[in-house]
Amino acid sequence: MPKLYIDGACIEVREGATILEAARTAGASIPTLCYLEGVSAIGSCRLCMVEVEGHEALVAACNTTAAEGMVVTTHSERLVAHRKAMLGLLLSQHHLDSTRYCFSCSKNGACELQALCRAYGVEEPLFTSNECNTERKPVLDDNPFLRYDPNLCIACQRCVGACNAVARNHTLRTAQHGVRTGILAPFGPEWKQTTCESCGNCAQACPTGALVEKRRDVYRSWEVTRTRTTCPHCATGCQYDLVVKDGRIVDVEGANGPSNKGRLCVKGRSGSFDFIHAEDRLRTPLIKNTQTGEFEPASWDEALDLVATRFSALKETYGPDSLAAFACSRSANEDIYLLQKMARVAFGTNNVDNCARVCHAPSVAGLARTLGSGAMTNPIADITNDVDVIMLVGSNPEEAHPVVGMQIRAAVERGTKLIVVDPRKIGLAHKADIHLRVRPGTNVAFSNGMAHVMLRDGLIDEAFIAQRTEGFAEYAAMVESYTPERVAEICHIRAEDLVAAAHLYARAQKAPIIYCLGVTEHSSGTDGVMSMSNMAMLCGKFGKPGCGVNPLRGQNNVQGACDMGALPTDFPGYQKVTNAAVVDKFEAAWGVPLNRTPGLMATEVFDAAIEGHIKGLFIFGEDQVRTDPDLNSVVRGLEALDFLVVDDLFLTETAKYADVVLPGIAYAEKEGTFSNTERRVQRIRKAVEPPCGAMPDTWIFTEIMNRMGYAQPQLTPADIMDEIARVTPSFAGISHARLDSDEVAGNGLQWPCTSADHPGTPIMHVGTFSRGKGLFSAEEYKPSKERPCDDYPLMLTTGRILYHYNATAMTSRTEGLNQIAGSSFIEVNTHDAETRGIKDGDRVMVYSRRGRIESQARVSDKTGIGETWMPFHFLDGNCNWLTSDALDYLCKCPEYKVCAIEIEKVDA
Numbered sequence: 045m046p047k048l049y050i051d052g053a054c055i056e057v058r059e060g061a062t063i064l065e066a067a068r069t070a071g072a073s074i075p076t077l078c079y080l081e082g083v084s085a086i087g088s089c090r091l092c093m094v095e096v097e098g099h100e101a102l103v104a105a106c107n108t109t110a111a112e113g114m115v116v117t118t119h120s121e122r123l124v125a126h127r128k129a130m131l132g133l134l135l136s137q138h139h140l141d142s143t144r145y146c147f148s149c150s151k152n153g154a155c156e157l158q159a160l161c162r163a164y165g166v167e168e169p170l171f172t173s174n175e176c177n178t179e180r181k182p183v184l185d186d187n188p189f190l191r192y193d194p195n196l197c198i199a200c201q202r203c204v205g206a207c208n209a210v211a212r213n214h215t216l217r218t219a220q221h222g223v224r225t226g227i228l229a230p231f232g233p234e235w236k237q238t239t240c241e242s243c244g245n246c247a248q249a250c251p252t253g254a255l256v257e258k259r260r261d262v263y264r265s266w267e268v269t270r271t272r273t274t275c276p277h278c279a280t281g282c283q284y285d286l287v288v289k290d291g292r293i294v295d296v297e298g299a300n301g302p303s304n305k306g307r308l309c310v311k312g313r314s315g316s317f318d319f320i321h322a323e324d325r326l327r328t329p330l331i332k333n334t335q336t337g338e339f340e341p342a343s344w345d346e347a348l349d350l351v352a353t354r355f356s357a358l359k360e361t362y363g364p365d366s367l368a369a370f371a372c373s374r375s376a377n378e379d380i381y382l383l384q385k386m387a388r389v390a391f392g393t394n395n396v397d398n399c400a401r402v403c404h405a406p407s408v409a410g411l412a413r414t415l416g417s418g419a420m421t422n423p424i425a426d427i428t429n430d431v432d433v434i435m436l437v438g439s440n441p442e443e444a445h446p447v448v449g450m451q452i453r454a455a456v457e458r459g460t461k462l463i464v465v466d467p468r469k470i471g472l473a474h475k476a477d478i479h480l481r482v483r484p485g486t487n488v489a490f491s492n493g494m495a496h497v498m499l500r501d502g503l504i505d506e507a508f509i510a511q512r513t514e515g516f517a518e519y520a521a522m523v524e525s526y527t528p529e530r531v532a533e534i535c536h537i538r539a540e541d542l543v544a545a546a547h548l549y550a551r552a553q554k555a556p557i558i559y560c561l562g563v564t565e566h567s568s569g570t571d572g573v574m575s576m577s578n579m580a581m582l583c584g585k586f587g588k589p590g591c592g593v594n595p596l597r598g599q600n601n602v603q604g605a606c607d608m609g610a611l612p613t614d615f616p617g618y619q620k621v622t623n624a625a626v627v628d629k630f631e632a633a634w635g636v637p638l639n640r641t642p643g644l645m646a647t648e649v650f651d652a653a654i655e656g657h658i659k660g661l662f663i664f665g666e667d668q669v670r671t672d673p674d675l676n677s678v679v680r681g682l683e684a685l686d687f688l689v690v691d692d693l694f695l696t697e698t699a700k701y702a703d704v705v706l707p708g709i710a711y712a713e714k715e716g717t718f719s720n721t722e723r724r725v726q727r728i729r730k731a732v733e734p735p736c737g738a739m740p741d742t743w744i745f746t747e748i749m750n751r752m753g754y755a756q757p758q759l760t761p762a763d764i765m766d767e768i769a770r771v772t773p774s775f776a777g778i779s780h781a782r783l784d785s786d787e788v789a790g791n792g793l794q795w796p797c798t799s800a801d802h803p804g805t806p807i808m809h810v811g812t813f814s815r816g817k818g819l820f821s822a823e824e825y826k827p828s829k830e831r832p833c834d835d836y837p838l839m840l841t842t843g844r845i846l847y848h849y850n851a852t853a854m855t856s857r858t859e860g861l862n863q864i865a866g867s868s869f870i871e872v873n874t875h876d877a878e879t880r881g882i883k884d885g886d887r888v889m890v891y892s893r894r895g896r897i898e899s900q901a902r903v904s905d906k907t908g909i910g911e912t913w914m915p916f917h918f919l920d921g922n923c924n925w926l927t928s929d930a931l932d933y934l935c936k937c938p939e940y941k942v943c944a945i946e947i948e949k950v951d952a
């Protein structure tokens with residue numbers, strides 16, 4: 045720990061700290077323009093120069109290590125003169141003239157060069173006629189979101205640092221050297237041919253108006269307020285500030301959250317606010333006229349009275365279990381808690397579920413069975429920083445969890461080995477040390493093969509197995525038949541690659557398994573999940589940093605929807621409906637007798653409606669007519685209902701089938717919390733008022749409970765979280781007040797958090813598993829339910845793309861995202877396309893046993909021979925008319941990842 049003197053004050057700093065870091069620790073202010081903490085310290089702006097005793101020349105503070113006994117002066121006449129000269133030089137490169145001046149620049153008021161010039165009294169460029177400022181360069185603005193004006197560029201290279209070291213996208217580069225240094229920012233006509241993801245981390249890093257989000261044109265920094273909140277798209281849980289001008293959100297700025305460290309992806313930065321102010325937001329309750337079939341505006345009293353009367357009548361006539369409710373996994377924990385409470389205390393049923401049923405229900409069930417808790421074991425930062433190997437199974441984080449993808453790219457560039465197990469050549473497969481291109485639906489065989497090799501080659505952790513697990517003998521016997529050769533045949537991979545992957549993973553000290561829907565969305569999805577924990581247990585990779593089994597949850601608060609008890613089998617905090625003591629506790633807390641029979645799962649509800657068992661359904665913020673498999677049966681189920689209520693922001697495809705539509709409010713219009721994929725409970729905060737006529741969802745549920753005879757007071761979201769904490773042991777230490785406190789410092793709290801002084805639990809299963817001993821679950825490989833045949837010879841797998849989220853209710857209202865990716869496509873292998881006479885870009889008819897759609901062919905070898913892939917986002921050409929109704933045998937998750945199809949070219 046070197047000691048040095050900064051402006052006469054003696055301070056101690058960490059070994060390796062720079063003078064700049066030391067000065068900032070001492071409270072001294074040193075100007076910088078090219079420095080970006082943790083990213084770039086190239087020292088090119090020369091503004092951070094300081095005087096160091098014994099050195100005649102000035103020294104750059106940003107990249108000079110603080111040494112024992114150094115005597116540093118950060119402010120002196122000499123330094124001020126130097127900095128003035130440097131600012132004058134920078135202004136000489138910064139083309140200001142009668143057509144472009146500070147007042148007309150979108151960064152006016154937020155420009156760091158402007159601020160420093162003002163602070164140092166610099167008003168004129170040092171030179172006015174050199175090569176650099178006579179030649180005006182064209183502004184590049186073809187990207188829908190980003191604009192680069194090279195005339196305002198001071199060549200600080202912070203944007204290049206952000207692209208290369210933050211986003212790890214390597215799209216921006218520098219050109220030439222010295223005074224001619226320029227930035228190659230690909231925002232001209234060719235931008236779509238580059239690897240640019242439009243994430244905007246470069247614009248956030250730019251100190252001037254050179255590289256900006258175009259939307260900055262509509263505001264100036266002194267006109268706006270900022271509200272810290274959590275991104276509403278994927279479950280990475282990125283923190284950012286909503287920038288508000290005159291009651292409208294005009295921009296988003298990345299914040300230093302625990303899972304994103306300032307990074308954002310294109311959806312978070314550019315796709316998270318246009319929908320808030322969309323013209324087609326619902327602004328009044330709607331009741332369907334039974335004669336005309338048309339919706340008619342209604343008052344809140346009319347709509348809520350009708351909802352309560354009809355649900356009460358159905359309950360009276362057919363019993364409480366004729367009703368069901370689906371929670372919104374995009375909404376806040378507090379909303380979801382009240383929704384499930386409404387189902388249980390007012391409807392009187394456990395028929396309540398959320399969209400985890402169609403994505404990570406196998407994770408919840410499978411990991412609960414083997415580990416005792418169905419959630420990610422380690423934090424994102426822990427499994428992407430300082431790890432030896434990452435094994436990524438059925439997960440494409442660059443598209444579905446982009447900020448996690450950026451961190452995995454960074455880890456690989458730092459030397460972490462990467463094993464990708466995925467049928468497609470996803471982006472990260474190109475960076476992988478081993479890509480196991482398994483056939484869709486063969487994850488269990490792959491994992492059993494890995495285990496076979498680990499056992500055969502003595503790679504297992506015998507002490508861990510003996511002390512902390514059970515079921516090993518049966519499991520070891522089962523995997524004996526999964527020789528590399530047999531598994532190679534099942535999975536269509538090379539046996540030697542499987543062996544190499546097993547050695548790489550098992551021998552690593554720190555090696556997390558990260559997986560996603562490629563593991564879960566199968567008829568044997570729960571087995572797939574348990575096979576992930578089997579592999580990690582075999583090598584003792586639980587309960588320690590850089591390890592574990594880590595399901596990347598999909599939607600922003602799908603983790604919270606499960607935590608809050610929007611599950612037919614569980615009260616909040618995974619307290620079982622079948623446990624009499626638990627039900628007794630909730631009866632005492634809520635003051636009514638409760639139903640003790642587990643409810644129907646969401647994927648069973650539509651069939652139950654067709655069969656006449658479910659009569660009334662309340663859908664909160666989900667659009668099953670876009671997102672569920674086999675849409676024909678979903679539509680039949682909705683049409684069979686006696687009464688359907690939808691609470692949403694927009695008149696979605698599902699809402700069109702409703703009898704009553706209730707306008708709720710969006711994440712930026714309410715207080716509350718989301719729980720991200722790493723079990724981190726983080727705040728969302730109200731930044732703008734909701735549209736007149738829309739009401740908070742908690743108010744809606746409370747009104748319905750009261751009108752159905754359950755006396756529920758109107759509570760604030762903070763009050764609701766206090767109630768959650770009272771009935772949920774794993775949330776007992778969580779409150780809004782604590783989340784907002786200096787103690788938590790914006791880092792959220794990771795459950796289990798069992799008391800007001802509990803720090804939360806970053807890593808689970810330390811010392812002991814939640815269930816006591818970890819369970820090896822011996823599961824044989826079972827083929828997918830629907831396999832290719834003569835009539836339907838191709839396999840279809842579905843998934844997400846970078847630019848949209850789920851049914852696009854939010855992202856499609858950002859025009860720039862539609863410009864980049866606005867319509868359905870199907871990836872087809874080159875061989876399969878050739879045999880069908882299909883060329884890249886052709887329109888094709890895609891059909892399965894359940895339906896047919898038209899889409900556009902993307903021909904390449906990204907998918908394997910006999911395999912195809914489609915995104916499920918688009919209304920036009922929605923692949924869910926094709927997908928299979930096969931469900932996971934245990935938790936009824938649909939088999940989105942395998943169905944049999946055929947394609948043919950559509951004649952022009």
Ligand code: SF4
Nearest residue numbers: 275277282309312447
């Ligand atoms: Fe939002 Fe996910 Fe993108 Fe982060 S990675 S900005 S949470 S969509």
